[in-house]
Amino acid sequence: PRHSRRRSRHGARRSCCVDRLRIGRACAPGSPRIDGGQRLTFAGQADAVIPAGAEIYSDPVALSIAPGADLAISVYLAEAANPQTGHPGARATNFTTAGNHVADPVLTDATPTTRWYSLADVEVGAAPSAGTIVAVGDSITDGYGVPADRNTRWPDVLAERLRASPSTRALGVVNAGIGGNRVLLDGLGPNLLARFDRDVIARSGVRWAILLEGVNDLGVLTRDTPVTPARHAGIVAQVTAGYAQVVARAHAHSIKVIGGTVTPFGGNDYYHPGPASEADRQAINTFIRSSGLFDAVVDFDRVLRDPAHPERLSPAYDSGDHLHPSETGYRAMGNAVPLTVFDGATRSVIGASAPVPGGPAADRRPAIALTFDDIPAHGPLPAGQSRTD
Structure with missing residues (x-):
């Protein structure tokens, strides 16, 4: 199947440059060894900038994987991304090391961590x-x-x-x-x-x-x-x-x-x-x-x-x-x-023993959508006032 990666800067206030990205198969859960792999690109380019708060997709690649298999996604950032978008509860061992080693079959001298960084998801054809x-x-x-x-x-x-x-x-x-x-x-x-x-x-x-x-x-x-x-x-x-x-x-x-x-x-x-x-x-x-x-x-x-x-x-x-x-x-x-x-x-x-009421009608949908964001340039709406747009 064909795969593409989505990388994220949700929650960040500064952009981040991804310099190299690669996908492979993890030899075993929690192992720094990688079985094969392919380079990932962005519109044909090896690097890309993720604007603050945005997501970007890699170009799709063909890679055969078994259902339920663990993947190894390797990323190299030449410059620090601070703060870093991440997920603290990965329940999986990941590895970091200095330098560009995304193409290495094994990350030697790598430091283990149980956090994920930047990767939003993997889409599979x-x-x-x-x-x-x-x-x-x-x-x-x-x-x-x-x-x-x-x-x-x-x-x-x-x-x-x-x-x-x-x-x-x-x-x-x-x-x-x-x-x-x-x-x-x-x-x-x-x-x-x-x-x-x-x-x-x-x-x-x-x-x-x-x-x-x-x-x-x-x-x-x-x-x-x-x-x-x-x-x-x-x-x-x-x-x-x-x-x-x-x-x-x-x-x-x-x-x-x-x-x-x-x-x-x-x-x-x-x-x-x-x-x-x-x-x-x-x-x-x-x-x-x-x-x-x-x-x-x-x-x-x-x-x-x-x-x-x-x-x-x-x-x-x-x-x-x-x-x-x-x-x-x-x-x-x-x-x-x-x-x-x-x-x-x-x-x-x-597990219920009694009949359950039917779900909502298919046409029950929101008539309007309201949003709130902390953007000072929009100006305040004072308390106790109404607004018509």
Whole structure:
């Protein structure tokens, strides 16, 4: 198949020059040895400038790879890129070394790191029957706690199952999890509403998105101090309204959205949730299960919770921090997504015993789009005023 690389400067305020870029096959997960490879170019040129906040694509190349194989993308920057666009939770070993060594079959004297830098994604040419599933979420989707190079996040488990089934082996999974991500507010990266178009809609061949977000919105609300009942009611309303926003956007692009229920986090020492936080979680999960907003629902809460203490993760699936699942828990999550959900079947709640309301009408789409950005030249809109454009 033919491949192209997308490199990013999202979040950066200065441009970055990519001087050399190469793709090959990793000899083994976490190994600095590379099997073969090809030089990548940009409109036929070896180098390119990525403007601040932008993305660029490499020219496509032909490279045969096995489904699920690890790739090695080598980049050389002659000048420092500071700050550097990256992903801190790669759960994979990467290597850096001084000098231009992108064509070397092995990086000697390289320093290992578990971060990714600049690479936004790899697009793979495929048959018309192929499609992409984007798992969008927080650190639970990002695989917090998974040892490097084991590829045992729940989206990895789902991808493994898809490849093993003849009816779904043409489907690929993109992991768009960001640690600490929230529906409403920025954290380590942009909030869900700010990044959904970039991370889901703008990707090629996306037919489904699996959405698992909300636990950090609930946790941050009361992490430092208790809040009023009105604030609790407000967070539930705002999170569920955020879900409706991204589902409407996805449906406008013929992308189906599978909602994942928010998993338990009772007993977590970072968020120390109380009964009010648990009530918020239950309210959001009731909305996910029964509102009819989503095309299907996977009840991750039911999969992971302790039956005796449903506000907590089951000890069998708890990593130990009472928020993130263990590898066993992630495998249970990946196994909980039935592959039949991707065959166009009618809406269902996985594991539900009662009928589920139908999804929204196909023509329910946003009438207008509003945006907010911190650009001083635009001038302020004072509080308490209306504006007509």
